[in-house]
Structures are given as C-alpha cells and as structure tokens.
Amino acid sequence: MLSDTLKQRIRSIHQALKQQLPDYQPRPGQNQMIAETANVIAGSYHSYDRVALIEAGTGTGKSLAYLMAAIPAAQFYKKKLVIATATVALQEQLVSKDLPFFRQHSGLKFEFCLVKGRQRYACVEKIKRQIQQPDLFGSATVASDLTLLPKWLELWQQGQWAGDRDSLDDAVTDSFWHVISADPQQCPRSHQHCPFHQSRQQVEQATVLVVNHALLLADLDSGAQILPAPEDCIYVIDEAHHLPDIGRDFFSAQAQLDLPERWLDKMKKLSQQLHGVLPQSGASTLCFQFDELWAELDKELRQLSRLISQQGWFGDKASYRFADALLPDWLQKLTNPLAECSGKLLSVVEKLQQLLTEAETEHKVAHKLTQPLLYELSQQQHRVQNQSELWQLFSVPQSKHVSQARWLEYQDHLSAHACPLSVSFMLDDLLFSQAFASILCSATLTTLNSFDHIRFELGLKDHEGLRMLRVASPFAYQHNASLLIPSMKTDPADEAFTDELVSCLPSYLDKTQGHLVLFASYWQMQQVAEGLRAKGWSLLVQGEASRQSLLDLHQQKINGGSGSILFGTQSFSEGLDLPGKLLTNLIITKLPFAVPSSPFEEAMAEAITKRGGNAFLQQTVPATARKLVQACGRLLRKEQDSGRVVILDRRLLTKSYGKAMLNALPPFSRIIEDN
Template structure:
C-alpha cells in the first residue's frame, strides 16, 4: 500500500452534531505500507449528560468522561493523526461528517481527506458474507472484537477489516482486477489507488476449473437389513448415535417401497431421524439398481441443508460412494452471456455498477453459479434479475446451469425442490429412463408449490419499472437509444405515441385503484389490506388492449429492422421479451378474474407503490394429477413428512394432494422420552388480541419477548402470522434498546435468503430470529442454538384472506364446514411444524411458549395441544413463566 490510512471510530451522544450531539470517545488507527503503525484513543467530555441507552450500548458512563478533555482540547492531535491520510471508517458517512461538525463548532478548518467506507469495501470483497455489521463481519472473518461499541476496539477491528479487504483484492486474478478497476471510479469510496496497485502487482492468469471425471468408488455398505447393522452404520456416521427402533422401521418402509416400486405415504414424527432415514435407503437402492433417486423438498433452504448436511456428512465418511447433484430452477443461476453483455454496457447506476463488481469477485469463488449465494442490496437485486438464466443453453459448456444438469445426468441422487419438480417437469422428463424413484419430502407442501406456480403475481413497482424502460426521455431507456440511431427516428413515431397511451391508461388505472383503496377501512394501527377484484374486470380491459398493441408495434419494428449495435439490440430484445411476458400475464389475469381467486394487496401508507396483484386457481386437481402421472410410471413414489395427518381428520393432507384412496398412511412416532426436555407454557395474562387494539397487543408481546430473551440468552424463535405485526414488534423492541446486546434477525426486514438468516442465527450467540409461517417448517437448529420458541398467535389463515374467502365459499356451496374442514386442520399442521423445530435430539431442552389466549378459551384449543407430543403443558402468568425459565435454563 502506497497511501497512508487513518481508520476512525466515534462513540457519540446521538446521531447528529447539528442537533447538539457530541463525541464521547474517539479511536484512530494509522496504517502505513500495509501495516498498523500506531493507535490513538481518548474519551471526550461532551459537556452534556450521556443518554441512558448510549451508556447501555457503549458502557461509557458520565463518570468516564467527567474529567476527559473537551474536543477543542484534542482537535489539534486529531488533525495530526488524520494529516496526509485517507479517512477510513465503517459507515464513513457517519464518522466523517460528525468530526466535520465538531470542527466547525469550534471554528477549526474542515477536513479535506479522501474517504473509504469499509462497509462498501467489505460488501465488494466478501459478497457472500452473512452480514456487514462490524460486530458480525468480524466474527465471520475471524477478526477479534472483544469490546464492541468502544471507539478504540471498533477502530482497531475496522483497521483489520480494511486490511483483510485489501488482501482479498490482491488474490483476485488479473482479468478480474482489470474489470474492477474500470468501474471502481464510480464507487463512493476512494478505492481506485488500491485497485491500481493490485493491477500492477497481479500477473497471474485467469484459471479455469476442471471438473473431475474420475470413476466413482462405491464404498457405502449394502442396505443394512438388521437392527444391529443399521446401528453399526449410523454409529459410523454419527458417533454417539442412539438406537431408535421407529427410525429403523421407517428406513425399512422406504427401502421396501423403493425396491417394489410402490407409492406410499409415510409420516415420520420429529425425533425419528426422517432425513437420514430416507437418504440411506435411497443411496443403497441407487447403487444396487443403477437407477437415480430424485429427492424433492419444499424450499431451497431445505434443499441446501440436505446437500450441505446429510449428503456432505455421508460423503465425508464414505468418499466417492455416491454422486449427488443439486438441481434448482434455471432462474437461480447466472447467465454468463447476459452478464458479459451487462459488462459491455456503459450507462450504469451506482447500484448496477456495484452489483456487477460484486459478481466479478464472486465468480472467482463460486462453484455453483447460484445467485442466492450473494448478499446484495435491493437495487443490486434488479441487476441480478437482468443476468439470470431464462432458458437452457446446452451449447455452452461452461454455463453454470448446464454444468449442474450434466452433474444430474451422472448423479445417483438428484436433490431438487417442489417448485422445480412441478414447474419444470421437462427437465426430469429428459432423465426419465434413468430415474427409478421419487421421494417427496415435506409432502404436505407439494400442493402449496403447485398453487404458487399457478399463481400470477404482478407488482406495481415492477410493472412501473418495466414501463419506464420504454421511454424516450432518459438515455437509459430503449426508446431514447433507438431514437439516437438516425435511420430509425421516423419509424418510431407510432411506438412513441402508443407508449404515451399505455402510460396514460396505466396512470388512470392507478388513480382509480388508489381512490378505491383509500375508501376502504382498516383496523386501528393497521394500514394494510387486501381487496377482491373478482367483480372489477372493467378496470383492466383498456390496459391489456393497449399493452398488447405496443408489443405488436415493437415486434413489427424488430422484424423489419436489424439493429446494428449489439448492446442496444440485446437491451431492446430483453425488455420487449419482458413486456411480452407481462402483457400475456395481464391478459390471462383479466380473463380469469371471474373464475379464480383474484385480489390486490396494498398498504395505505404507500399508495400506489404498494399495490401487488394476485390470482390463484381454486381447484388444482387436474394440474396436480397431470404432474404426478409421469412420476408414477414404473417408479417408486414416496410421500413423506413430519405432518401428514391431523387429529380427527387423518386424510386431510392426502385429500388436498388428490392421492388415491387406497393409499394407507404409515405413522412412525418418536420414543416416549425423546421430548423429555420440552415444556409448553400457555401464558394467561397476555391480552386477547380480539379485545384490544393492535398497538396495545404489540406492546404486551414485545414485553414478553424482551423478558424471555433476557432469561434465555437469546437462542429464540419468535413466530408470527402477520408480517406487519412482526415488523412493528421488532421496531418497538429496537426503540426500547433493552435488547441492544442481542442480534435481532427479522424475516422481511433483514436482507438475504432464509438460509442466510438461519446461518446467521446459528453463528451468533444471543440471537433472536423473528419469522412468519414460512419460517416454521423444515429447518434444523440442533444443539444449544435454539432453546425457545415463542408463538405469538395460533397460525390460522386470516379470514380476510381473499383466497381463503373464495375457497371457503366454494366449500360452503358443497355443504361443508369451511372452518373445521379447512381452516382448522391447516392451522394445526403449521402448529405441529412450529413445535417440531424445538427439540431435535433427546438431550436438548426447550420451551414452547404460546401467547394466543384462544388455546385455552376456545373448544378447538385442545385439538392443537393434542396434535403435538405429550409433554408437560402449563398455564402460567408472565412472571411465573420468566421465573421458571430462569431457573430451568440455569439448572
């Protein structure tokens, strides 16, 4: 490093020097020639009391700063430390302006240093990091930070982080650094000299990965028939494994179905060891029959857990004993051709520039090309969407998706998800003659996946963004780009007029929907609503007609004219294709308004940007049966889940899947002592949510969460049924600052995938994860990482949910009770899944806390409690529960 760097961190009384906030501690670390050469730190007397929450956060009290120098006393030394250096900080736009404000206050010259933000630098150099908070990225990179929120410790850790980023830069290949250097001038940080230095030093050539084609050694034993041989095998894989007779019976049932090519339904309660229970027989069957086994699960999180968990464990014990592939929908993968085109483009926003630079760094380390590995901002996601695969390209050998497909062709076990199985059946059909069995795990969610695939979702913001690409005003719009080509100007008149017409029609539709939405009432404290569109077809007819006409004009233009510029041509083709797809979606949406569940979601605080249009089929039978037909042809088909039955309605789930009536459900239950470490607490002094307004209820549950977290030391899931209530609860808890030392991870509020949030939760002590029903099932958090699950409300679908309303109407017309035969069993399934996250081994201890009073006041409450294993269930006050947990966890 040729430059000198001064790494700065401040602790302050608040966030704004303009409002009278002051520095209470400053830390500065100087770096010269790539080495830390000096440190400086000092408390600072702010001449005002330090707020209590700042004292709690920093552990700096008024006594610590009482006799400390004023900022004016150390200003000369601070200026000396910063002299001739590039100013570096973690979130530099806080520290730099704060010091500027203090200097201005005491009438000292302003700083003129160039700046580097280590948040930006770390996001670029470590694009797959779980989090970029200083306390979290340092843990991930192994950088010591023992006294967080102290300026001296934070400054030193930030200096180490800066050096780690600089070191990572020098490990990149020459072609990558060259491409990064071209774009680095658009960054907010002064990083160009570092890129130039790396460019000069780096002489290595870009290496290409070569896939192994070595023959596979099959070392895994044949299927173990006896209990003793099963136990011997499991003990080899999991030292200390305990014998579970129900697991052995489950394994035999799976193996029998595979060998006899039968269709079976197997319910394996949590504690059975379901996953390894079907993977081991599947591998044995694949090895013996030379037929592939497809294993499908509900989410990509579960898919990744299978691949990185059980399969990786087996391969570590039995190297090269089987081949496994992980095949997702191709939209998960990077399209290298589209990426190269984006790199060739010059008109980029900051977000696009940064995302492209992240992709360049990531390409040096990824082995999958799966874009979900990246941790990008919202603006960056738009760039990722532009470089996702939209179709197969078998002619490109290095394409990430095609590489995964080739692995699938050679694999014994193909891991996939329900969305892939149901949404791209042609992929597995191309491998059909090699497939001997299909295992559908989390089977109760297969219909949900089918429903989602057939559901149309049209976002106002995405639609508006799409339309904005066809303008003629801004140089990033394709109309403007085409108009610059002189020979096209006269040919674009009709397109230009039609584009204006489409925008006018869309604005009118937006105004009508906004007016209608504003007329609707919402409950106190809630701004979100869902409005049925079944009888409002007339609102959309003009829009559909005009968009189709615009697509036709572009098709005619592209047919008659060959665009000479490759970049412009690809841009036009890309956006016209997107508009054609959107036009088709709108047309189908309007055609089916009267027949299917159709609604718009909105938030009255942010109209019209919050509009999202939905349409879902009410009857999935034909679609489901068509999908399943090829899976039944000469193959074993195994439906399995921890919840395939509901008390009093054992066939509820299988009926939902339209499975043959002759199927019997085989149930496998955990040993009686498996749940000996679990207790259920029904809290009786939380207000009934139906009797108080939402804000009062949120205040009450926030108090329970805070008290429970403090005695449980985090390690806690808080499960909601409403994203709105989740967000308001988390925001209230953050405002109190009573859990400032805890890591709060909130679904829908924190960036990253479900898998990323789960890994963050497991990695950091004192973590609390707030999730909705989509987080309830199919995740494993073994050991001490999770000790408490707090259930805010029983997981019923909202009666105002438009799909539920129309489904309930359909059932009522058939003479059936929509609540007892649809709403209740669905809620019980979710309840069982929520409880199933708590105990994953007999040695674990955990509390399942229920805050919904209906569990004790309604007759159906007993049905929920009967659906989970027979563990101690106590009705207690908040105070008693907290006291009990404190004693229990500390024993």
C-alpha cells in the same frame, strides 16, 4: 415386490452407516421409514400407484432414512432420484452434509448435484462483453456493479466459482443480475463452457438431483426440460406440507393493468431498432405485428383501467375481490380478446428473440447491436407472459363450483390477480399419476392427527395405492420437556392482552437461558418489546437486523455464558434450529390463527361455505394446528435437549377446537394452571 438383492443392499448400507455415526442410537422410527420407503418404491403394495405420505417426527433422521432406501432403489431400477425441498437450509444440508456422508460410507458409487433454474446462473459470454463494453446495457448497470465483473470472471476461470448467484459473496441487485444471467436466446447450447450448460451436464451424470419445489413444478409444467421425465424418476418430496401453497403460487398469475404511457413509446422505438438490425426475410412483418399487437394490448388495458376506475370498487381498501370469482359481464367479455392479444404478442416476441440470435450467429451482426435488444426483449417477454397467463385464467368461466380467487389491487399501480383455490388436480396430473414412485415426507403432514387434510390438498384422496405412515419421534418428550399453560386474566382477542403480555412475560423469562418468544402479529411483538425494554430487558427482535445476524448474536450471547431472548413472528416458528442450550424456554404468546383478510383466504372461506362447510373448522383450525405443532417443534432438536414450552393462550382449554389442538402436540408433560 422388494427383491432380496435390493433388500440385502439396503441392510448392508444401514449397517455401514451405523458404524460411522457418532453416538449412534437405534431408532425404530427410522427403520420403519426405510422399510416403507423401499417397499413403496418396489411396488410391494401396488404395481403402479407407488405413493406414500410419511410423517417423521423430529429426530427420526428422515433424510438418511430416505437416502438409505431410495438411492439403492434408484440404481437398482435405473431411475433418477429427485429430492425436492421447500427451504434452502435443507438443500444445503443435503448437498453439503447428508449426501457426502452417505456416499463416503455407503459403499455406493453415485453422483449428486443441486439443480437450479437457468436464471440463477451467470452467462460468462455476457460478463466478457459487459467488461469490454461497459455501456452495453445503459441504465441497467452502474459503476459499482461493473467493478465486480473482472473478479467474478477470474474466479470462474480459476474454478473457484460455480457461476451461480447463490455462491457469490457480493451483493447483487436483481436488475444487474438480469443483465448477465443466462437465458435461452443469448445462451444457446453452443456455449457448453458456460455455467448453466455445465450444470446441466452434471444433471445427466448424476443419480441424485436436489431441487426446490418451485423448480420441480416449473419443470413438470414445461414438459421436463431440465429434469428427466416423471416416469423415469423416483421423487422424494421433503417438507411436503409446503407443496400445496407453493403450487398455488406457481399456478397463479398477476399483471399490471395501468401501463405507463412511456411503455408504448418504448415499444415503438424498440420495433424501429429491431427493423434496422434484423436482416432476415420476414423480420419486417414481425416488427409490424409487434407494433400492432402492443398498440392493441395497450388500448384494451387503458379501456379496462378506465372502466375499473369508474366502478368505485376500492373505497379506502387496497384490494377488491370478485365474490365467487364472478366477473361483471362487461369485464368477462374483455378477457378473451385480452388473452388472445397477449398470447399472440408473446409468440411474436419469442420469434423476434430467435431472429436476433440467428442474426448474431448466422449473419454476423455485431454483439453491441443485438445484445441490448435481446435484453430489452427479454424484459418485454416477462411482462407479456404475465399478461397472457392472467387473462387465460380470467377467461375461464366460473360456475357454482368456483375454482379460483380473483381480485384487483391498487398500490402505486392497478394490478389484477388470479389464484387457483386448489392445485390438487394439477399435482396429481403432472406428478403423482406420472411418476415411477413418490415419497412425500415432513415432520408435520398430519393435521389434528389425521392425513385427510393433506391428502385432499395434494390430490391423493383417490389413490388406491397410497400408503400413510406416522413415525414417532425418538425424543423422550415427557421426561425432557414440559408444557405450561398458565392462568391468564384476558382473552387473546381482547385489547388488554398486549398489556398483560408485558406484565406477565418477565415471570417466564430467565436472563441466564436461551429463549424464543413467538408472536402471532408483528405489531403486537413490537408493542411488547417496547414495554419490556422499558423495564430493562435486553431483546433480539425480528426485523431489527437480518435473521442470520440475530441468530449469530443469540448464539454468541449463549456461548458467552449469558442468556438471550429472541422475539419472532410466524417465520421464526419453522426452519429455526436452536439445539441444546440455545433454546430451553419456548413461549408462544398466542395461537397462530391467520386473519382471513387476504383476498385468497376470503375466497377459500367463501368457497367452503358455499359447499355447506364450516370455513373456520375446515380451513382455519387445521392450518393453525399445523403451525402450532411446527412452533413447538423448535424446542427439542436433539435427543439430549430439554426445556419448557409456555403457551399463554388458554383457548386450548376453553374452546371446542382446543382439545384436538392440544392432543396433536408432542406428548410433553403438562402443567395446566387454574384460571
């Protein structure tokens, strides 16, 4: 139960923060969220199954709500608070704004830090060596990259750079960053002064750890190598509606099948170099195994590529999906040998990396000899790991209960892909069943006013302690915003719909206002932009400049007293913050239905149909409804904001699913024109 001591501490913090917030207005929804979060963490509802789904509408102040409940609780129960987000923008908001404000005014003493993966940090020792020996990694570096290193080293030594890629002002190519980034073999624990290890010291000292969803999953899957064990953590997973998709991406695998012939020659040369450098006993055996296993893997993949090319599977398409994830018998028979071979090769590569590190530290082998080889082995480890993960997934037999999507792609090279249809079991097994407490929140957790869809996707369907709460937004939607569904001549599925958009959009645009026009397809956006520009309209169109550049220009135009019209696709319908006069007119041209053309979406639809379900109603409609709510959420960002949403798709009125989608939107005042 929630102790009186903890309850009083949370109340005191709440009162202190109220006094410091400018123009503070009481928010009943925020109070609800604080209370529910605290009670779930305290085990008030269930002694060990402490999980909550909380949908908090825009303007609730959910970040401060969960900080007010979870940080005091983490200190009280002597746990770490891990806050996981899906976007960099929210991470930056938490670390640079919300957490500093909370610490300053709450009266609590605690440390917090942003936790990143090892590969986001540079290795200072590598930078020093690269400056001393510019040709250390050969073609992987270019002169323009090398000129940056002395500046970075000086910034690090002066304490003006944290050693991470994200805080650099300079653009860095992936290939060059790989040369100087931290890795387990070349950056051992003895390098305690390096950026990565200093960041890990912060993890040990901090009460609050901010991570992204992908890092959280990677750490859980690897057995908590960076973050504390789940039973020692209170998790707040913000933007939780992204977690299933990010989970599928993490647990999927892909690998190239038609390896270039030069790779095998390169491996033979690498093996010879390793044999010449490694002084330890057993090195010769490992180098021989490295040669043999690479040759075996290469032979198996060449045979496989040749057999695939004989099937005529692709035709004029770039991909071929295996129906029900069932592989032909001849292909299924090859998966176990490939999985076994790539697994053994991965083990050998890791042992060679270890021997090279020992050669440098214990046998005093020169850096200039070991470093290029460690770099090359690191690249090979990544390639072999991809192969191993792919063939492990492909070797899992598929029965009538299909668990994967499997397909081949041919774009410049032949590759194979495997993706789990659901990650619910993995999420529950690694996270929810192990954690001290888990709070999952978002502005869009429900689908068509129900938590059922997200519960199923997250693996929370059978959790008896699960709490579900919807917290209404404090915004006066009916008074501050309207929803207009105009009369339209054509259906969005008709070819003539694009021409009608060109002709009708000017009726809903004002050259003195801030506009955002959202499209369901990039092609249609370009066509409409071309048509409107021919009529003299000035537009800012996604893809014609970077996202941030477009937003900066949009803000400059609005603040300068003129209007601005932003054109964007799905990526502009979430995570875009345009408060006040930056957005007063939001136009959604078409319901954001995903075209079920990707192999994964086809496989999902196939699996639902096989189970006797309706893929359109169970998969497509819920996903579209959530995207529509997210898109409408761009309009009102602060309580004083006002404006209008225009939806030019009358399927909301004419189709059976339309009414449920319409009712899931915020309660705008509605204006529906007769057709």
